[in-house]
Amino acid sequence: xxxxxxxxxxxxxxxxxxxxxxxxxxxxxxxxxxxxxxxxxxxxxxxxxxxxxxxxxxxxxxxxxxxxxxxxxxxxxxxxxxxxxxxxxxxxxxxxxxxxxxxxxxxxxxxxxxxxxxxxxxxxxxxxxxxxxxxxxxxxxxxxxxxxxxxxxxxxxxxxxxxxxxxxxxxxxxxxxxxxxxxxxxxxxxxxxxxxxxxxxxxxxxxxxxxxxxxxxxxxxxxxxxxxxxxxxxxxxxxxxxxxxxxxxxxxxxxxxxxxxxxxxxxxxxxxxxxxxxxxxxxxxxxxxxxxxxxxxxxxxxxxxxxxxxxxxxxxxxxx
Numbered sequence: 001x002x003x004x005x006x007x008x009x010x011x012x013x014x015x016x017x018x019x020x021x022x023x024x025x026x027x028x029x030x031x032x033x034x035x036x037x038x039x040x041x042x043x044x045x046x047x048x049x050x051x052x053x054x055x056x057x058x059x060x061x062x063x064x065x066x067x068x069x070x071x072x073x074x075x076x077x078x079x080x081x082x083x084x085x086x087x088x089x090x091x092x093x094x095x096x097x098x099x100x101x102x103x104x105x106x107x108x109x110x111x112x113x114x115x116x117x118x119x120x121x122x123x124x125x126x127x128x129x130x131x132x133x134x135x136x137x138x139x140x141x142x143x144x145x146x147x148x149x150x151x152x153x154x155x156x157x158x159x160x161x162x163x164x165x166x167x168x169x170x171x172x173x174x175x176x177x178x179x180x181x182x183x184x185x186x187x188x189x190x191x192x193x194x195x196x197x198x199x200x201x202x203x204x205x206x207x208x209x210x211x212x213x214x215x216x217x218x219x220x221x222x223x224x225x226x227x228x229x230x231x232x233x234x235x236x237x238x239x240x241x242x243x244x245x246x247x248x249x250x251x252x253x254x255x256x257x258x259x260x261x262x263x264x265x266x267x268x269x270x271x272x273x274x275x276x277x278x279x280x281x282x283x284x285x286x287x288x289x290x291x292x293x294x295x296x297x298x299x300x301x302x303x304x305x306x307x308x309x310x311x312x313x314x315x316x317x318x319x320x
Contacts, residue, residue, distance in 0.1 A: 003044055005077060008070045010037040011049060015067050016110070019056035021250045026110070028165055028245065028297075075118055077295075092121035093285030098134035098146035099126055102201045105227075106247045107165070107272055108147055111296045115289065122285045131202060135159060138277050144286045147293070150273035152202050158278060162290075164297045165272040167246040171261040172230075174237040184264045187242075191216050196239040200225040207242065210267050234258055244270035 013023035014034055024031040042049050049063035059067055099108060104126065112124060127134070127143060135155050137143040150161040171185050179185050179193070187210075195218035197204055204223065211217055221239055224230060227247055233239050235256030242263065250258055274290055276282075282290070 003041060004037075005074070007037045007041040008073055010034045011041055011063075012067065012070045012074060014038060014050060014057055015059050015063060017056075018058070019250070022056075025245050025248050028167060075114070090121050091119060091284050091288050093283050094123045094125055095283075095286045095289045096125045096127065096142070096144045097289070098137055098143040098148065099128050100131050100134060100146075100148040100201050101128065102149060102244075102247065102270075103147045103272060104128050111293060114296065115292045118292065119285075119288055122288060124289070135275070138275060141277065144276070144280070144282070145290060146275045147272065148275060149201060149270060150275060151268065151271035152206065153275060159275050160278045161273050161275045162294075163271055163273040164293060165246070166269045167244040167272065168269050169242050169244050169263070169267045170248075171240060171242055171263055172234045172248065173240040173259050173261065174235055175257050175259050176237060177240060177259075179240065179261060180259050182261070184262045187211065187214055187216050187263065187265045187267070190240060190242065190263075191218055193219065194221040194239040195219050196221065196230050196233045196241045197223045198225070198227065198230050198241065198243060199223050200227070203243070206268070206270075210265075214265060228253055231258060232256070242267065246270060246272070 010023065010027060010029075010033070013027055014020050017023045017026065020031050020034050020038075024034045027034065038050060045062075045066065047062040047066075048060050049066055050057040051060055108126075116122075116124065127137065129137070131148055131152050132154065134143065134146045134148055135153070138146055139155065139158050147164075150163060153159065153161055171179065171190060173179055177193075179189060182189075197207065197218065197220045207218070222229075222233065230241055230243070231249065231252040232254060234241055235252030235254065235258050245260075248258070248260065252258060274293065
């Protein structure tokens with residue numbers, strides 16, 4: 001059996017985050033998939049790369065050596081993909097990128113860091129704003145491209161989009177909560193208990209859509225735009241919530257554990273993707289940024305890639 005890019009990517013993610021669970025969230029795969037990939041990698045290398053601890057994982061001496069090599073391998077592959085799609089000449093320029101809160105806080109930073117390492121000649125100018133403002137800036141030509149929740153995209157007449165990451169929504173709750181006993185929980189079950197409602201990035205509006213579709217309403221005790229406030233209240237047993245895996249972390253700031261349970265009802269995923277004006281003409285720098293993000297989030301989980309409707313025919317700007 002040969003070493004795969006997936007195994008290297010999963011190991012690098014776990015080593016950089018310090019937690020298998022957090023790496024799984026960022027890769028949008030299960031914790032068992034990350035664990036299995038790392039164990040296979042350790043078996044083929046004949047060395048332990050990570051030490052498991054009560055709070056996560058730490059990199060061993062052998063792991064630190066391989067981590068450096070692993071990063072170089074991933075960067076080399078990214079550069080090979082870039083060279084296959086772009087001129088071998090140095091790409092330079094500025095890309096004006098609009099982002100919404102969730103994307104800037106939980107998705108883009110680590111990918112941007114690697115992009116800047118691979119494309120030092122490209123400058124990224126970030127503009128964070130609510131989705132409606134970002135959409136208008138794209139239409140007006142003030143932004144080249146946006147990374148936002150395409151599941152919330154409104155102006156589909158003037159804007160084209162492409163899915164990058166589909167993140168499932170699940171129930172967050174404290175370990176002592178009664179709903180931790182079943183493996184899957186219905187929204188009717190959730191409605192019986194105090195609920196903490198996140199409002200940032202249109203989370204409240206999205207949540208009420210799927211609650212209303214089932215003729216249900218959560219017992220909301222608190223509304224907040226702070227994800228950390230939600231974490232603290234859920235970890236402290238004050239309420240439960242339904243939120244995306246993308247923003248999930250297993251601990252609150254106070255060190256209280258937060259559990260996850262699957263929902264038996266059909267709840268829409270939170271979809272992160274690229275958006276741009278339909279008649280936009282991309283520069284080489286903008287194309288490189290879009291292509292790099294597509295490569296960075298490429299994985300094996302179901303639904304992770306864009307559907308054919310999202311990738312085909314909307315514009316030739318980033319089609320590959």
